[in-house]
Amino acid sequence: MPDVHDLVIIGGGPAGLTAAIYAGRANLKPIVIEGFGAGGQLMLTTDVENYPGFPDGIQGPELMQMFRGQAERFGATTIQADVSRVDLSERPFGVWVDDEEYRAKAVIIATGASARWLGLESETRLRGFGVSTCATCDGFFFKDKPMVVVGGGDSAMEEAIYLARMASKVTIVHRRDQFRASAIMADRALANEKVAVRWNAAVEEAVGDGKVEAVRVRDTVTGELEDIPAAAMFVAIGHDPNTSLFVDQLELDEEGYVVTDGTRTSVEGVFACGDVQDVIYRQAITAAASGCMAAMDAERWLEAAEDVHTGGPTALTAKEER
């Protein structure tokens, strides 16, 4: 068996890296397996305007670079690789990156969430040819053309406002008659003269052969179909938690979120923080805060386990004997 670490953190967004800062300062020498999406969703954003301490805003990737630097300063080791599987059924827990095995007394899960797709055949077929979840990446290719943004939350508003700078027109397609976005973001989008809203409309398909030509929507009240001319369709309908690694090993809720009590999961010694367990707030600042909580909880749990250790069999084997 390889060396047993005190703590392995899975995920390198605001939650995982904040956990690493706190765990590093507690001398736990955390291993952070950041995963392929190192930096998390903030790597896909531009201006972050609501993270305290940056009154003029900051670029998402720059903020994450600062988080990482701070974690490394306190002794965290960051690994830019994807965890391929975990074994949480026995302690020390097992975490694998391909064939490389890590063993840890405690694990913090901070794998975050990924953009959700509509799940339409046409969406998959036209992905990269007008269908996208990244306005900042792909708006560029459709300058002076009409575009559609699907969704009603803050991300949809942000994408619509961003795309209005280059589109001839932006239509937000939303299946309800009001947005769930924050007031400031909704007002900003609605005030933009290039932005229109198609309320009560559900996307049926992206229309086009080889490239998007229109977005077909069905009115949720009248049932009527309508084709909205568009060269691009940006999907911003929320996120799904990245928990496929933990199915059948941890308690997950119906939507796949890790079920937590504080930051404790259903497995003793395994903690979760950030968007992977947050069904309500899902902000960079709340992810960071819960990362801090997870590290403090893990530290206390490890300390308690060590106390048992001095009294006889190690905490790690003691549990098996219970």
Place this chain on the structure above:
Amino acid sequence: MADNGILEITADNFQATVLENEKPVLVDFWAEWCGPCRMVAPVVEEIAKAHEGALIVGKLDVDAHPEIAQRYNVQGIPFLGLYEHGKLARHAVGAMPRPQLEAALGLNG
């Protein structure tokens, strides 16, 4: 060639380096302002290293060469295009881990 084994592809050398190459060429269409492009860049470097000698790997900045992106129908980035004998043989759009990208491009084994 940069020391990471990745060529800079431009409007000037696209024809000769990509389309007229005897070896297969993987082109990473990217831009500075594209977050997923930054995410996938290390994966592309790994692939370049792993397939050194058999595969030519290059990067094309779509912001600097929009006409190439348009001519070859690149409308979403990162766009990883595998060109063989002057034609786009396979492609993948969006950032993804190495095993998935290699599978999408048929680069396994």
